[in-house]
Amino acid sequence: MTGVETHPVAATAPGATRRRVRWSLSVAVAWAVLIVVLAVFADILPIAGYDQPVAGAATPPFQSWPEFLGTDDIGRSVLSRVIYGTRVSLTVSVIATAVGLGAGTLAGLAAAYFRGPVAAVIGLVSDVMLAFPVLVLLLAVAAVIRPSMISLAVLLGVISVPACQRVAAANTRAQLGREYVLAARELGVPGPRLLLREVLPNIMNSLFAFGFLLVAFFMVFEGALDFLGVGVPPPRPSWGAMIATGVPNIETEPYIVFVPATVLFLTVFAFNTIADRLRERLDERWTQI
């Protein structure tokens, strides 16, 4: 058994993979649900406000309750700030995903269905937008206008439209040759109706999986902007900004950096895992048909 496996069946060990799939998916979903619940109910949880000092400055974790994650350099509860930080992270990434995926899907459906000038124009606009050094441009824009949480989200969404458009177009092209599309065409169903009522429901699952990937991507991106000091303006706590403010004192109070960093990582990991597992299931379904 030291040679190259050439037998197709051996590509993945089915039993092992399936068990891993179910296990990792449930853990990822549990963490994502926890994060969402914390963000939604932050105001009624028995925790201190994110901007009030509750104890001495820089108390290490596990010294008091409910601030069991310690306090930052001016005595604010790290736990409260991380929980309120989930709000910023989730709001920005979910709105951005909705904007990008919504507009990108419409553009992708159109680009795949209407050949000729429509596809050419959409393709060119996509190429131009993909050629942008996005982070650099966002840095410039964000530094000058200090966008609010919502406008930052919309901005991020707009930037992701070309990528979403490509995914939607690729999925649409895969559907266009299928019998139900040919049948609908023969019956004289007009283009827009065919795309929205027939094709869209069939590519929805793939787009949904891609959506989780996008949410994770935007969390990282928004975190990076906050980290560089041009994201959501203070006093709203955000994970990226918490990390950035903790870095100078990392030698003495590493937890101020590592608590938000860990939460950010776990959340991104959870969303990526959900996206991966959803895609695996979709692939499995297609091969079964």
Next chain:
Amino acid sequence: MAGYLLRRGLHLVLVLLLVTVAVSALLDLMPGDPALTILGTTASKADVAALDHQLGLDRPFAVRYASWLVASVHGDLGQSVITKQPVLQAIQQGLPITLEIVALALVIALAVAVPVAAYCARRPGGATDVTATGLSSVLLSLPAFVGGIVLLYLLAVVVPVVPVGGWVAFTEDPAANLHAAILPAVVIALGPCAGFFRVLRADMITTLQQDFVLTARAKGLPTRYILLRHALRPSLFTLVTTAGLTVGGLISASFIVDVIFQLPGLGNITVQAINTKDIPIVQGVTVFIAFVYVAANAVVDLTYAVLDPRVQRP
């Protein structure tokens, strides 16, 4: 081939032109008056108007864009509003550092990803493969600024072996230069490395199921020879594309490590220019990076056409 090259070339020029229009327009639309920023809010209206005129801000956008474009085609990207340093010179100062880190990161990512992917594709689902695939999911979820700080903490605080931060020019001291560049490069290489691994592993598994691999096995060729000489090359197409597309992302990521490790690369130059509203610098750097990005994609397209002549079809 000539027709294909011409079409790609025209497309490239068109994309670049639209990029410059968009960058200029976006920077122009931003509120805030550069003259006010430079002179301070106490400046008199006449002074502001005079500076506006000197900077050319009192002319219509189209005129300003046209003159900027003509000048930049001649290699003149304007000069910094604050330091009066030519933009091209500022880019030339930061570029070697950014390029070195990006190139080093690309080399590290490929050097790790290719052998590991080939080894894992040999027996998918085996212990090594499951470990490497799991690790790649972790790395793909690790933002560059988090990974950077974790490494910074480990190497500067826990086990202080590497001097962290700062920069030494290659011409001054090559060893110290590599020393300063390696950590930032590793940080931004982590994510792409995991991405390359996944892409190549998937393609290798498909290739290894083909008949010519079975033939090679039947001839009794050693496994390593089959993996590297027979299976690797036909599996490289997606990796080439991914690597080309990653260059743009690596440049953006290098901005973040510039800040974390205090390197005088393009990232630090840009962040400083943003803080002082030095629009010509921001405009110059943004357009320049867009240029590099588009050029990288064009090179990928061409490599594709050379590797596989069928690509020229459309």
